Amino acid sequence: MSAATPRATFYAPSGLVPMAAWVLLPTALVPLAALFGIAYCVVIVLIPFLKLRWLGSLALGWVLGLTVAKFCHLTKVRSRSFATLSAVVALLVAWYSAWGIHRTVIVVAQLGPDVGLAQLVVLGFIPSEIISWMKLMFDQGGTAQLKSWPLVGVWLIELATIAYFTITTFKAQQNDQPFCEHCDRWNGTADPFIELPVSAGDPAWQPVSEGWLDGVRKLKVKEQDGEQVTLLLSTCPECDRSNYLSASGGGWQPDGNGGVVFMEIPIIRHMAITPKQIEELRELGELLDEAYEELQGTTEVDENQADGTADWPESADAPASEQATDGSNTAYPDAEATPPKNPFSGER
Numbered sequence: 380m381s382a383a384t385p386r387a388t389f390y391a392p393s394g395l396v397p398m399a400a401w402v403l404l405p406t407a408l409v410p411l412a413a414l415f416g417i418a419y420c421v422v423i424v425l426i427p428f429l430k431l432r433w434l435g436s437l438a439l440g441w442v443l444g445l446t447v448a449k450f451c452h453l454t455k456v457r458s459r460s461f462a463t464l465s466a467v468v469a470l471l472v473a474w475y476s477a478w479g480i481h482r483t484v485i486v487v488a489q490l491g492p493d494v495g496l497a498q499l500v501v502l503g504f505i506p507s508e509i510i511s512w513m514k515l516m517f518d519q520g521g522t523a524q525l526k527s528w529p530l531v532g533v534w535l536i537e538l539a540t541i542a543y544f545t546i547t548t549f550k551a552q553q554n555d556q557p558f559c560e561h562c563d564r565w566n567g568t569a570d571p572f573i574e575l576p577v578s579a580g581d582p583a584w585q586p587v588s589e590g591w592l593d594g595v596r597k598l599k600v601k602e603q604d605g606e607q608v609t610l611l612l613s614t615c616p617e618c619d620r621s622n623y624l625s626a627s628g629g630g631w632q633p634d635g636n637g638g639v640v641f642m643e644i645p646i647i648r649h650m651a652i653t654p655k656q657i658e659e660l661r662e663l664g665e666l667l668d669e670a671y672e673e674l675q676g677t678t679e680v681d682e683n684q685a686d687g688t689a690d691w692p693e694s695a696d697a698p699a700s701e702q703a704t705d706g707s708n709t710a711y712p713d714a715e716a717t718p719p720k721n722p723f724s725g726e727r
């Protein structure tokens with residue numbers, strides 16, 4: 380038997396940026412961001428209540444973050460730096476466009492549209508015109524009756540608000556699924572495929588997260604406090620080369636105020652596994668399910684498991700070395716079907 384140490388490989392984006400993304404950044408994302416910025420400015424100027432204006436900043440950030448996330452997904456961007464660049468470009472373009480249209484919107488709002496609209500719009504977007512417009516408000520006061528440095532402070536807070544909501548929305552909406560470079564497509568979303576009645580804090584996860592998937596057998600069953608760990612699988616719908624395993628646990632924990640709160644604990648994130656390993660995990664999951672049900676049946680008469688944990692049925696607390704040498708391994712629910720040698724070694 381090979382004693383090679385399995386080395387877990389985890390998904391890492393390849394860093395590739397398809398040509399389509401380079402083309403569509405200036406031709407689609409930039410015009411869209413400009414439109415959003417203009418719409419934002421119109422809404423901000425027309426909202427009569429100053430205190431509600433931050434809602435406009437929130438909405439602009441949300442729309443920008445969502446748009447950049449969709450843009451990166453559709454153009455198959457696998458580079459974090461390019462995604463960040465897209466977000467920064469969209470933010471700056473929207474911000475610049477909001478300023479570019481600001482004077483026009485205010486003039487039209489006060490004097491009506493018969494003021495040479497086209498000329499106002501074109502002039503408004505010239506950088507030197509924007510700067511002189513800002514200086515004018517700095518000296519004479521803006522629409523909010525503020526002027527001088529307090530007004531600049533408001534502008535900065537507004538920009539920071541938009542940037543904050545752009546970033547948080549982008550992070551929440553961006554596609555973090557693995558990408559199958561072979562098929563040039565995103566993997567499917569990570570679907571739960573096994574639920575284990577075990578704790579996320581079990582030290583036996585350590586070897587599992589290093590690639591010893593067989594270590595799942597060493598996890599202790601939690602039978603009382605409702606903790607469980609879900610194994611999730613993200614696979615390529617078109618081939619069997621891109622399979623990634625994730626595991627996250629959760630349970631109800633005290634929140635410090637006398638209540639309880641559900642805490643999700645990530646354990647493994649996108650670890651590469653083979654189709655054979657998936658099959659073995661699936662079989663193992665079924666065995667664990669049976670063992671758990673058996674255990675639930677026995678604990679009704681056996682109430683001395685006060686610590687809330689239990690071994691698998693018939694499990695001897697044999698040390699790992701003993702299990703490895705002892706051919707009649709009894710630590711597993713079904714020793715016949717699952718021989719004790721590590722079926723995951725030497726597969727990579």
Ligand SMILES: [Zn+2]
Pocket residue numbers: 559561562563615616617618619620621
């Ligand atoms: Zn594929």
